Amino acid sequence: MQRQDTYDHAAIESKWQERWADADVYRTSDDATDPSYVLAMFPYPSGDLHMGHVRNYTITDAYARYQRLQGEDVLHPMGWDSFGLPAENAAIEREINPREWTMDCIDTMKTQMQSMGFGYDWNREITTCEPDYYRWNQWLFKRFYEEGLAERKGGEVNWCPSCETVLADEQVEGEAELCWRCGTPVESRTLDQWFLTITDYADELLDGIDELDEWPDSVRGMQRNWIGRQEGTTVEFEVPEFGGIEVFTTRLDTIYGATFFALAPGHELTQELIADDPELATQVETLDPDADGDEKRGVFTGEYAINPATGEEIPVYVADFVLSDVGTGALMGVPGHDQRDHEFATEYDIDIEQVVAPADGEVEIDEEAYTGDGVLVDSGEYDGIESAAARDRLVADLDTAANHTQYRLRDWLISRQRYWGTPIPVVHCDECGPVMVPDEELPVELPEFVPTPTGNPLEEVDSFVETECPECGGPAERETDTMDTFMDSSWYFLRFTSPDSEDVPFDTERANDWMPVDEYVGGIEHAIMHLLYSRFVTRAIGDMELLDVREPFEHYLPQGMVQLDGTAMSSSKGNVVSPVEIMDEYGADTARLFVMGAARPSKDFDWTERGVRSSNEFIERLLGMVEAFAADETTTTDAGERPIDEYVAREIDATIDEASAGYENFRFNDALREARGLVSLLRRYREQATPDEHTFERGLHTAVRLFAPVTPHVTEECWTALGEDGFVAAADWPEAAHDADHEAERQLVANTREDVRHILDVANIEEPAAIEVVVAPEWKHRALDVAIASDEDVVGSVMADEELRERGEAAADYAKDLAERHQSLTEALTPAAEFAALERATWLFEREFDAEIRLERASDAPDDVARTATPGRPAIEIHEG
RNA sequence: GCAGGGAUAGCCAAGUCAGGUCAACGGCGCAGCGUUCAGGGCGCUGUCUCGUAGGAGUUCGCAGGUUCGAAUCCUGCUCCCUGCACCA
Structure with missing residues (x-):
C-alpha cells in the first residue's frame, strides 16, 4: 500500500500566497459600491488554528472567492477578538503579560491562516485589545450612557472568600461551585456594576426576528426563547402590617383558586421577616434556590396575605422554587391550576380548589392540576365566564391589577472585575459620583500588567486608579472594571468598513452602503448572546443616528462540526486532528477540498484519513491532466464536429450550471461533485478519442475555475499552465454556452x-x-x-x-x-x-x-x-x- | 414542560417548501468485470424481491386521511437530537 508521489504542495502554495500578497488581490477599495460582505466570526486568538476554524474560514473564503469570480466587489476581512480571561490566565501561568501572549498567538494564527490560503484584506485587520480599537468601545459606552442605555446598579457576582476576588462563571467549577484556583466554595455578592439596558429593546429585538428569514429557524427560536416575552398581569396581595406585595401572573382568571402565597428567599419581605425572627431566618437558610425541581420545599412565615379577589386570608410561605429574578420574586399559589403549585400544596397540605373547568370532560383536581383555559367556576360573580374574558374583567375590576409584559431577558451586565479588557471610561468622585471621562481623554489605556494573587490587577496599579475628577478637579478614583468582551464583538463588523477611522468608530456613509453583512458564518455557540448583543448594539447605534441599518446580519449560517468517529473534536478528549499537520503532509488545498466536499456547511461530518487522501489524489490528477495537456499531449484541431465533442461541450455547460447553483446556495459539496464529474468526463474523453483541442481546453479552463474557490493554489498553478496570464482568483466565472435542457x-x-x-x-x-x-x-x-x-x-x-x-x-x-x-x-x-x-x-x-x-x-x-x-x-x- | 429540528434501503445521506419523470441523487462499505493490472489506483457495473427484452411486486418511523396519483400535503402517535427551563 504505497503512496504515490504527490505534487509539491508546499512550493506551490507558498509561491501563490506570496504572489497574491504582492498583487493585493484581496484588497477591498474604500470606493467599492455595496460590496458583497462575507464575514466569518473573528476568532479568539488562542494559539493554533483548529479544524473548526478551518471549516468556518474555508466556507467564507470559498464563497468570497466565488463572488469575486462573479465580478462582485467583495469585503472579506479578518480580525482578533483578543481581550478575555484566557490571556490573563495564560499570563499568570507563564509569568508573562497578557498582551505579549495574545500577540504571539495572533502571529501564529495569522501565519496559519495565510498558509491556508484564506484571501483576507489584511489592510482591514482589527485587533480588539489595541487602544485604537477599544477606545471606540469607550466612546460607544459614553454614547450609550448619554442615551440612557448604560446604568449602574447592583449585580450579582461570584465571590471567592479565600482569594478575595470576583470569579467569572467559567472559573467556578462543578456542581459544588468551587473556586478554580483554591477550591473554596464560591459565594454570591452584590456589587454596583454597569449594565447596558438591552431590555429597552426587547420588543424590537423580538419582533425583528420575524424579518430574519435567512436565519435558521432554530436560531430564531433560541432568540425568541431567550427574550421570553410574556403577557400577563401584576396584582397586589395585602399582607397586614407589611403592605401590598406585588405578584406577576399570566393566569389572573385562576385568582379565586389562590390558596397560598409564596416568596423567594431573596425577596424584600422575606428579608424583613427574618430580620425580626431568628428562627425563621435559620429555616430559610436551609432552603436552596439552586436545588433542582424534584422536591419543593418551603417555610411557613406565620403571616397571611389577603386574596384581593376572595378577601380570604392565605398562608405566606418562603419557598425555594420561587426565584428572585423571575416576575416579582413573589407569586400567588394556585394548586388547582398549576402543576408546580400543586406539588407544593400536596407537600404542605394546602387547600386545592378548582376554579376553572375544561370546556368538555372532567378533571380530578386532587390528582393533578388542570392548566388549560376553560370556564370559571366557584369564582363568585365571574362564574361561567371564559378564561380569557375573565382575565380582562378581573384586570379592570381589581384595584391593584394592571396588564404587564414580562421578559426573561435581563439587562446586559458588562462589568468584569478583570484586567484584560476595555477599561470602562468612568471616574468615581466622592463629590460628583461616577463621572464619564471626557472624549478628548480617550482612550483610557490599560496600564502595564501586574500579576496579583487576589483581586483585580487594575486595583493594584495606583498610577491608574488615582486621578482627578473631570468635573470638580478633586481627587478621584478610576473605575477598575473592564468591559465584557461581547462588547468588542458586538460592533466589529462596522469597524471593518473603515478600520482606520480616527475620529469616529466607523464611517457612517460607508457603513450604510456596505452593511448589513450579507453572509455571516460561525459557530452555533454564538447563536444567542453574540448575535443578540450585535443586533442590540446595531439598533442602538442606529438610534444615535450613526447608522441606517437595523439588522447587522442578513444571512447567518452556523457551520456544523468536524468530528472524529461521530464525536466532536476536543483537546480534552484528545481526538483532535491538527490542521497544521494536515497542511504539512497534504497541503492546504487538500484540507480545504476535503472539508468542503464532505458535507454541506451546516452539517456535521466525520474527518477521515481516506477522504483526505482521496482529495489529495484528485488534486494531483487534475494538475497532472492540465500539465499533460500543456505539454502538448495529443489533441486534434480538425475534429470538433464529432458527436463525442458535442457531448463533452454540452456536459461542460451542464456542469457550469449545476456547479454555479451549488456555490450560489452554499451547497459546495454539490458544486464540487459536479466539478469532479467534469474532470472525470474529460479523462474518459481523452481515453476514448483524440480530444478536440478547443473542447478539451475549454473543459480544463472550466474545471479549473470551478475548483478555484476551494483549492485556490493548485488552480493558480493550473491556470498558468493553461497559458493564462492573470490570477485565476481574479478571473471570470465560466459561462454556459448552450441554453439547453x-x-x-x-x-x-x-x-x-x-x-x-x-x-x-x-x-x-x-x-x-x-x-x-x-x-x-x-x-x-x-x-x-x-x-x-x-x-x-x-x-x-x-x-x-x-x-x-x-x-x-x-x-x-x-x-x-x-x-x-x-x-x-x-x-x-x-x-x-x-x-x-x-x-x-x-x-x-x-x-x-x-x-x-x-x-x-x-x-x-x-x-x-x-x-x-x-x-x-x-x-x-x-x-x- | 416550552420552543426548534429530525426519523429515507447495510451505514452516511439527497429528495419533502412548489405531489406525478422516485425503487428513490451521491458517498462509504461489499461484490463482479476491465485495464500488458502487485490484491493498489483508475474506469465500468451491481447491491429490496421476483422475472430469459426495458416488466411486476413491496418499500421512505407508526396509524389514519386528502388526491386519479403521496417519501413529498393534512391529522394523531412513537422515538431521537438541540436550545431554554422549578419562568409564576
Whole structure:
C-alpha cells in the first residue's frame, strides 16, 4: 500500500500566497459600491488554528472567492477578538503579560491562516485589545450612557472568600461551585456594576426576528426563547402590617383558586421577616434556590396575605422554587391550576380548589392540576365566564391589577472585575459620583500588567486608579472594571468598513452602503448572546443616528462540526486532528477540498484519513491532466464536429450550471461533485478519442475555475499552465454556452443506458453484437402534445387530429395509452433534440457495451422495432453476435 | 414542560417548501468485470424481491386521511437530537 508521489504542495502554495500578497488581490477599495460582505466570526486568538476554524474560514473564503469570480466587489476581512480571561490566565501561568501572549498567538494564527490560503484584506485587520480599537468601545459606552442605555446598579457576582476576588462563571467549577484556583466554595455578592439596558429593546429585538428569514429557524427560536416575552398581569396581595406585595401572573382568571402565597428567599419581605425572627431566618437558610425541581420545599412565615379577589386570608410561605429574578420574586399559589403549585400544596397540605373547568370532560383536581383555559367556576360573580374574558374583567375590576409584559431577558451586565479588557471610561468622585471621562481623554489605556494573587490587577496599579475628577478637579478614583468582551464583538463588523477611522468608530456613509453583512458564518455557540448583543448594539447605534441599518446580519449560517468517529473534536478528549499537520503532509488545498466536499456547511461530518487522501489524489490528477495537456499531449484541431465533442461541450455547460447553483446556495459539496464529474468526463474523453483541442481546453479552463474557490493554489498553478496570464482568483466565472435542457438530456441518456443494461441482464445476453436504438416518430410527439393540451377526452382529442387519424390503429392504441397516464404526462424533448442527445452519447454506449450502436429514426427502422418507441423512451433492439 | 429540528434501503445521506419523470441523487462499505493490472489506483457495473427484452411486486418511523396519483400535503402517535427551563 504505497503512496504515490504527490505534487509539491508546499512550493506551490507558498509561491501563490506570496504572489497574491504582492498583487493585493484581496484588497477591498474604500470606493467599492455595496460590496458583497462575507464575514466569518473573528476568532479568539488562542494559539493554533483548529479544524473548526478551518471549516468556518474555508466556507467564507470559498464563497468570497466565488463572488469575486462573479465580478462582485467583495469585503472579506479578518480580525482578533483578543481581550478575555484566557490571556490573563495564560499570563499568570507563564509569568508573562497578557498582551505579549495574545500577540504571539495572533502571529501564529495569522501565519496559519495565510498558509491556508484564506484571501483576507489584511489592510482591514482589527485587533480588539489595541487602544485604537477599544477606545471606540469607550466612546460607544459614553454614547450609550448619554442615551440612557448604560446604568449602574447592583449585580450579582461570584465571590471567592479565600482569594478575595470576583470569579467569572467559567472559573467556578462543578456542581459544588468551587473556586478554580483554591477550591473554596464560591459565594454570591452584590456589587454596583454597569449594565447596558438591552431590555429597552426587547420588543424590537423580538419582533425583528420575524424579518430574519435567512436565519435558521432554530436560531430564531433560541432568540425568541431567550427574550421570553410574556403577557400577563401584576396584582397586589395585602399582607397586614407589611403592605401590598406585588405578584406577576399570566393566569389572573385562576385568582379565586389562590390558596397560598409564596416568596423567594431573596425577596424584600422575606428579608424583613427574618430580620425580626431568628428562627425563621435559620429555616430559610436551609432552603436552596439552586436545588433542582424534584422536591419543593418551603417555610411557613406565620403571616397571611389577603386574596384581593376572595378577601380570604392565605398562608405566606418562603419557598425555594420561587426565584428572585423571575416576575416579582413573589407569586400567588394556585394548586388547582398549576402543576408546580400543586406539588407544593400536596407537600404542605394546602387547600386545592378548582376554579376553572375544561370546556368538555372532567378533571380530578386532587390528582393533578388542570392548566388549560376553560370556564370559571366557584369564582363568585365571574362564574361561567371564559378564561380569557375573565382575565380582562378581573384586570379592570381589581384595584391593584394592571396588564404587564414580562421578559426573561435581563439587562446586559458588562462589568468584569478583570484586567484584560476595555477599561470602562468612568471616574468615581466622592463629590460628583461616577463621572464619564471626557472624549478628548480617550482612550483610557490599560496600564502595564501586574500579576496579583487576589483581586483585580487594575486595583493594584495606583498610577491608574488615582486621578482627578473631570468635573470638580478633586481627587478621584478610576473605575477598575473592564468591559465584557461581547462588547468588542458586538460592533466589529462596522469597524471593518473603515478600520482606520480616527475620529469616529466607523464611517457612517460607508457603513450604510456596505452593511448589513450579507453572509455571516460561525459557530452555533454564538447563536444567542453574540448575535443578540450585535443586533442590540446595531439598533442602538442606529438610534444615535450613526447608522441606517437595523439588522447587522442578513444571512447567518452556523457551520456544523468536524468530528472524529461521530464525536466532536476536543483537546480534552484528545481526538483532535491538527490542521497544521494536515497542511504539512497534504497541503492546504487538500484540507480545504476535503472539508468542503464532505458535507454541506451546516452539517456535521466525520474527518477521515481516506477522504483526505482521496482529495489529495484528485488534486494531483487534475494538475497532472492540465500539465499533460500543456505539454502538448495529443489533441486534434480538425475534429470538433464529432458527436463525442458535442457531448463533452454540452456536459461542460451542464456542469457550469449545476456547479454555479451549488456555490450560489452554499451547497459546495454539490458544486464540487459536479466539478469532479467534469474532470472525470474529460479523462474518459481523452481515453476514448483524440480530444478536440478547443473542447478539451475549454473543459480544463472550466474545471479549473470551478475548483478555484476551494483549492485556490493548485488552480493558480493550473491556470498558468493553461497559458493564462492573470490570477485565476481574479478571473471570470465560466459561462454556459448552450441554453439547453441539460436535465432532460442527461435523464434521457441515463434512462436509455439503464434500459439497455436491464435488457442485457434479463435476457441474459453476454456479448451483444449490435444495439439498435430507435427514437419515436414525429407523430407520437405530436400526439403527446395534443394529449397534454386536452382537458378531458384524450383519445378523442388525439383522433380528432387529422394527421394522427391517418396513423389508424397505432394512433388509437397510443392515444389510449396516453389517456391512461393523462394526469402525469410531461413534455418531452423534441424528436430532433432527442435524436441529437442520443447521438452525442453514442460513445458512452460503445464504451460500456462494446457493441455497434445503430441509432435510427423511426422511419428508417423496421416497424416491429420502432413500434415500442415513445417520446423520451427510444425502442431498443439488441442483436446477438 | 416550552420552543426548534429530525426519523429515507447495510451505514452516511439527497429528495419533502412548489405531489406525478422516485425503487428513490451521491458517498462509504461489499461484490463482479476491465485495464500488458502487485490484491493498489483508475474506469465500468451491481447491491429490496421476483422475472430469459426495458416488466411486476413491496418499500421512505407508526396509524389514519386528502388526491386519479403521496417519501413529498393534512391529522394523531412513537422515538431521537438541540436550545431554554422549578419562568409564576
